[in-house]
Amino acid sequence: MGANLTGVEAKGTIFLEADLSRADLRGGNFAGAVLRQARLDGANLEGADLRGVLGLETWQVCSTHGWRNAQLDPDVKLAAEQGCSGQ
DSSP states (O other): OOOBOTTOBOTTOBOTTOBOTTOBOTTOBOTTOBOTTOBOTTOBOTTOBOTTOBTOOHHHHHTSBSGGGSBOOHHHHHHHHHHSTTO
């Protein structure tokens, strides 16, 4: 919770049910990581690479800051744009 993971190389890392609430994930590379049921409430995704992340759901993306400037798979980005009303 509140971890500073700015610029981290976490490709393929398993964050199963991890609490990354309020974490600073700016510029981090999470390509291919597992974020199934991870809490991302208030995390900063500005510039983070989340392509190919397994288990990433719309509710997780919507709970973050800066997701619009993160690299997301097209289907995840579309779901977030449609599901994150007013964010």
